Amino acid sequence: MTLSRRTRWIFAGLLACWTAVQAQAPLPAAVNTDPLGALKIVLPEPANPALPTVMLIGDSTVRNGRDDGQNLGVEGQWGWGTPIAAYFDASKVNLVNRAIGGLSSRTYISGTHWQRTVAHLKRGDTLLIQFGHNDSSAINDNSRARGTIKGIGEESQDIVNQLTGQAETVHSYGWYLRFYIAQAKAMGVKPVIVSPVPRKRWDEAGKIGRSSGNGYAGWAAEVAKQEGVPFIDLNELVAQRYDAMGREAVMSLFPRVTPDESVHTNWAGALLNAQIVVASLQQQKAVPAEYILAADKVKLVLPVAKPKEDDRPVVDAVRVSKEAPMNAQLPSLFIVGDSTVRSGGQNGAYGWGERIAPFFDTAKINIVNHAIGGRSSRTFLTEGRWASVMAQLKAGDFVLIQFGHNDGGRIGDPASKRRASGPGIGDEVVDDPKPDGTSEQVHTFGWYMARYIADARAKGATVVVLSPIPHKDKWQQGRDFENFAQWGEQVAKAGGAQFIDLTLLVAAGYKGIGEEKVNAFFSDARTHTNEAGAVFNAARVVDGLRLLPGNPFAAYLSGAADAQR
Incomplete structure (x- = not known):
């Protein structure tokens, strides 16, 4: 009325x-x-x-x-x-x-x-x-x-x-x-x-x-x-x-x-x-x-930068085992991401990529998890990790890519541990000076994701981009990782890849079980899940895979995946 x-x-x-x-x-x-x-x-x-x-x-x-x-x-x-x-x-x-x-x-x-x-x-x-x-x-x-x-x-x-x-x-x-x-x-x-x-x-x-x-x-x-x-x-x-x-x-x-x-x-x-x-x-x-005040009485005090050390850990690569397809004759599902995808049990934390294998029939497909803690869309490329994936990738394979948790921060700020990517999906670059006097041209988040999509599709692989899992304190209200989800969806569509809004899928799942159970899913204050949380999120990833046009993973999912529906 x-x-x-x-x-x-x-x-x-x-x-x-x-x-x-x-x-x-x-x-x-x-x-x-x-x-x-x-x-x-x-x-x-x-x-x-x-x-x-x-x-x-x-x-x-x-x-x-x-x-x-x-x-x-x-x-x-x-x-x-x-x-x-x-x-x-x-x-x-x-x-x-x-x-x-x-x-x-x-x-x-x-x-x-x-x-x-x-x-x-x-x-x-x-x-x-x-x-x-x-x-x-x-x-x-x-x-x-x-x-x-x-x-x-x-x-x-x-x-x-x-x-x-x-x-x-x-x-x-x-x-x-x-x-x-x-x-x-x-x-x-x-x-x-x-x-x-x-x-x-x-x-x-x-x-x-x-x-x-x-x-x-x-x-x-x-x-x-x-x-x-x-x-x-x-x-x-x-x-x-x-x-x-x-x-x-x-x-x-x-x-x-x-x-x-x-x-x-x-x-x-x-x-x-x-x-x-x-x-x-x-x-x-x-x-x-x-x-x-009169102009001569105005006293402006310029704000001073107070860099805060980025407390998100960067996992020592030496401590992370390198994975490869178990059976070269089978198609492989490669998983690329950060510690929310693979934490290796450190401090009780596990990523969803470490608990997704039971949802697949591993007699039909290899599960290869290349995720590593502390990496961003930028550093996964600059450290040569993407090159390792490409060396194993072949036509008919699949690639799941999830970044965003470590892409924030200020380019050029040592406290950000040199892993921040630029915002957006454009081609602009920012020079990040290195201690040795050289500099790195840092691209946007979307640029790195588009690079992964183009490289993998050129080899005949199917690529799925996933938005990051939500934080423990950001699923009940509002929208976590809104920008990264938007950028990921845009580059996926432009590059011929699929997109899963994992942030919202997990948030919806959390809302279905309630705050008390969700709080028990985390091994730290707000980011990393324990084993139960990793299993729950892996099931949400599978839910997202089932919703993809043409259901390209249907032939590879196991009875465990059906039981979780």
């Missing part, structure tokens, strides 16, 4: 009154869960509650992750809400950045983050609101379910949220902005709407693409106009600055370690955006002049 505009405003007014009352009552601690999984984010509170506050709410372009730049210093990802604090006089006003990465105008409310933020607002405060980047996502899915209805109308959509299992009424982007505005005004707080920052994307004319008109920046502008509140068109203002700077200069405002990044700026980019927001606040007199 769709409510009339008048009814909605009455509802909003009542809700605002309720919020004002609730603000006086104790609320849960300001700890929120990152929508991608187990990352815990502790949001800041006003340093001096007696002072007025300028509060920021929004997404990762305002406050990125844990607000630490991933410990990469100026080359990390930063939201503009971090450097902007240096421009405010802390003796006269609190600058509190309570934006959360991954959220939309809808999920900031539905996730109770707005309720927690309201507890820190009072009459005379100012609220800066910037959403939009995540509002374009799906309204209902099993990944994030964060989208809003496009536009600023009163239409709504009733759903049963696939993530929460709860009924929910989803409104338009404009409806949610009006919600924040009405709530703020009811508390005597001054709302300021800020349009989302532009993406690092150029149109055919060589200009940065805008979101004005029939887009989130245009919708934000229209709501601000209708409600009579200040509006900072950050989308247009930053785009104008980008156009004036030129492409090369704009590229320097985004993390060099992730060339494909088009949304999240590095420190320099965040600082530029912050300066534009400050100038707009001053021009529109949206905050008292005394809140903002």
Whole structure:
């Protein structure tokens, strides 16, 4: 049922009154869960509650992750809400950045983050609101379910949220902005709407693409106009600055370690955006002049990189036995991957590749597990391990490939143990200097996977790409390894290989048996399975193989595989 505009405003007014009352009552601690999984984010509170506050709410372009730049210093990802604090006089006003990465105008409310933020607002405060980047996502899915209805109308959509299992009424982007505005005004707080920052994307004319008109920046502008509140068109203002700077200069405002990044700026980019927001606040007199420091009083402290040693072990190859087909006359199933595929019992850990043989009739097919702990799509190639597989591979064989657990990290950072691959599936390369003075050209994750697919298919083998098994703490909500799954599926399709979303298959299996049993499947805090977990995951791999078009493994599966169905 769709409510009339008048009814909605009455509802909003009542809700605002309720919020004002609730603000006086104790609320849960300001700890929120990152929508991608187990990352815990502790949001800041006003340093001096007696002072007025300028509060920021929004997404990762305002406050990125844990607000630490991933410990990469100026080359990390930063939201503009971090450097902007240096421009405010802390003796006269609190600058509190309570934006959360991954959220939309809808999920900031539905996730109770707005309720927690309201507890820190009072009459005379100012609220800066910037959403939009995540509002374009799906309204209902099993990944994030964060989208809003496009536009600023009163239409709504009733759903049963696939993530929460709860009924929910989803409104338009404009409806949610009006919600924040009405709530703020009811508390005597001054709302300021800020349009989302532009993406690092150029149109055919060589200009940065805008979101004005029939887009989130245009919708934000229209709501601000209708409600009579200040509006900072950050989308247009930053785009104008980008156009004036030129492409090369704009590229320097985004993390060099992730060339494909088009949304999240590095420190320099965040600082530029912050300066534009400050100038707009001053021009529109949206905050008292005394809140903002004179230019000669602004003291910017550059973030310093704090490399964290990658604690994922790299298994000594000498301790791993080399496998080969038992019967050269039979077809072989080669398995390629990391420690989640083969751990060898170290500290009680086993990978699914070590427990998959009983699901096959080994009188008809060889099972050859070349996986080794600590390797990525990059290092499995550079260490010559893929060459060993190719030396054994022949026409009619099969290859299962699963990487991703060790492909993250920063290229060039010694703490990442020289195994990080580049994000995406493109052909771009990043030079990784070596201690001996030479350098390695590091490719994208998709490039390495495409290389494996092409090499194996050239020998007449059937290739199946699998997304990584999920972590112990990332299967109940959200979507683990979303990017790696997407990249793996894309290169598999492009290269003529098959793809299995093992991440979701295992997660679905975990949900079927419950958290208590799943917790008993792991030998460590979150990554490596014990023998029972390895068997369970191996069965899920077989489930995925059965679902492949043409069922190419049907002739090789044993009765044990049937018993697991």
